[in-house]
Amino acid sequence: MKNTVKTIVKSVSFLLIVAIIWCAITLWVRPTDQMTIYEEPDNTVDMLMVGSSAWYTFWAPMASYEACGYTSFNYAQGGMPADLMKYCIIETLKHQKPSLVCIDARTFVYRAENTVYITEDGKEYLKDNYVRTVSDTMPLSLNRMKMILDISPKLEDPLSNFADLLFYHDEWKQAMNKGTVVKGRDYTKGFDIHTKTTAYDKPDDMSGITAELELPESAEAALRDLLDYCSKQEFKTIFVALPVASEDDEMKMQYNYMSRICSEYGIPMIDSNDYSDEIGLNYETDFDDETHANYNGTTKFTAWFSLYVMKNYPLADRRGQEGYEFWDEDLSKWNGLLDAVFPDRVAGNTNENGGGN
């Protein structure tokens, strides 16, 4: 009997050691040069943007901080899978207490086209590379494991996501070359400057359309799952449909459908495309491509949405507050970045035409 206990204890300890080394090597080997919200000091982010590349081109947290003192962060990846946003929020909540969470509505609308694929025998799976953009940048936590466990029916090869060392193991060559990467704080707070301009025609005004178009079943299920979670949390939630250069009526009708479902859970949704005039969007100069703003568009949207938040949600002005000094440090780095990208600009004004925002 004593021997059995000894054997069990030995086996369990051995497995634990293997697990720890496994995690350490996973962290070393997986491609995570990207900076994340997990480097921010605890409890300093008041507003969390979750979603796709739309957030990280349209919303400039530092611009909003400079103007209003709002501390926000873009938890955004290109092609963010709608199914995973809930887990991003859960993970963030371990270190932050945002009072407002802003969700990119378009993740549910592009889901059918971008996020999932259907196999020959008609099964729908999440595209592996988009799942990894999220799982690779998340700390190796139980929440992350639960996320993979929950979505494993939607994964074609769940094992390589659970034990992603098995997937990334070949990266040991790169990992050896890059040495130790010390990830610092992201002074752009998850923002990515785009500078290209593509001219578009101003789309028709869709605000009059009230008809609805159902989302695909799996997208709606993911939507309800997220809404159910958010409605039970302390933070306030708002769904935002960010501007696109060519909103069509089909998209509008899907947003209408989503909006109604959101309201079932007491969560508001706003379609910024209906407010393009108020935002001052110029479709010829403000878009990098169809779904991304260049910095012209960014400043306009950031200003507009900051005002919207100011009117509807009591967010604190953190400028000058104790414990938030590092935001001022980051602000000067941010301005340094803008100076570098736009050498002709006047501080606080990056409009190419020299006019005010």
Add this chain to the structure above:
Amino acid sequence: MALISTWFFVFLIASLIIYYILPIKIRYVALCLSSAVYMYFAGGILGTIVLASFVILGILFAKIMQSQFFSGEARSGLKRLVYIISMLLPVAALLLFKYINPFGIEAPMGIAFYLMTFMGFMTDAYQGAIREKISPVGAGLIIGFFPMMTSGPIVRYGENATNIKEGHKFCYINILHGIQRILWGTFKKLIISERCAVIVNTVYAAPDTFSSAFLVFAIFAFVLQLYTDFSGCMDIVVGAAEMFGIKLPENFDTPFFSRNVSEFWRRWHITLGAWLKDYVMYPVLHSELFRKFKKACKNKIGKKHGEKPALYLSMFISWTIIGYWHGGSLKYIFGVGWWFLAIIVLGELLSPFFGWIKRVLKIRTNNTSYHIFESLRTLMFVGVGLSFFRAASFSVGIDYWKCIFTNAQNQKGMLFSNDIYSLGLDLQDILVLIVAFIILLLVSIIQYKNAKKGTSVRGWLDQQNLVFRWTVYIILIFAVVIFGKYGQGYNAADFIYQGF
């Protein structure tokens, strides 16, 4: 369900759990069940039907031949008829599925191996070599026990049936040693074999673009690839069986320490060589026909050498069968058959001459340096034969050798030209391969030395301290996980000998 895959791992654990939960007297039920399930998922419907058929036939024929009905002389003719039928069926199946293959389909999984076991079993039953009453479960399991379905080993009723069918007590050491063995096999396969495969494939794809040194090097790389692939597979198979407390026969015994080609074939694919010796060579040599032939030879060329022609003829038959067993094409019959026959016979014929040289030059043969010389010599001969094994056909093999001799002009000194990277591996992979090879060599030396004492590497490991043991395990596990060639784009799970 490849041997190196999540599914096999899960399947093995499930089988083990069921096995040890059942009462010890009926643990064989778990084995039968697992083997049926395994063949269904790994071998498909065809594989399952063929295996089931031969299991049933095997039990039937064996019981019939062992029965009282045939115990007397009176029915010996009838008994022989039954035996012949029982042997023709597997031969027909092999011919049909592997050589003629009219439907163009893949041969049912494992037939090249378990039908050998089957035929040996039929022969043992016919000759009365099996003393105890044949058990259907034992018969079924020696034919169809699932770890053996990929590449054998070829087993015998008398030696293995009891061990496989009798339930074994749970023993922690068995589990531990089994896992270690599986880990070691995975190390050989995923780290060494797969890297060698890259080199070999690159060179064999375009032999006329490589200098002679590279062409020769690629042959050695293939030998290493084949060895680590096949013996790695056997490690996994034997290790898996060991976790059930079952001891399957070994197929490899540090073959590259052999002093000559004869010994090599007693250390490489051991169960195949033993099968051929016991079921082909001996019966042939012992037959009346051959006795007469031997007498005639002795009369003609004297007693001392009179044995040889018969011997060589029987070896010729055996080696042709080995060649054929690997595949019906000439490249196998030559490369894995007649080439080795030639070397063995040459060795025999020339041995007086070499003996004279050794005496004249006062070369001592009982030391390490001579042993190394013999091992390298053996390796060279083996390499030539296997170079044909790897070639797409016999003529391609010949062309390869032509390139070796004609590309001599393009010599650039392998070590010092950057062309080492033209083999398909980058510097880091080459380093991993070298280190892994050195580890393999060291372990093999320990194995070779311990074989005489009857101990094993794992036994030696058991005696070391905990920290050392755990460090070794952890290094092995993570070496396989990090440096193993598997994952997207790799079909490492396919073993070379699985195709037979």
Add this chain to the structure above:
Amino acid sequence: MSRQEILDSVNSVFREVFDRDEITVNEETTAADVEGWDSLRHITLIEAIEDEFDMRFKMNEVTGMKNVGEMLDIIAERI
């Protein structure tokens, strides 16, 4: 023939087959004990014994005998 006589005859066959006069076998002798008794020589030895005693071993005996003692048993049965 007595057992000892059989053993003596077997011994002389060994000496002839292996071409060495010093060889002495007993009941426990196995292939490991005699140098040169490999699988090829084995069949030669078997046939020489068969010729000496004018009997035949069965095929499974040829491969199944564990030591000289078993060989003597079979010879004693057959002659």
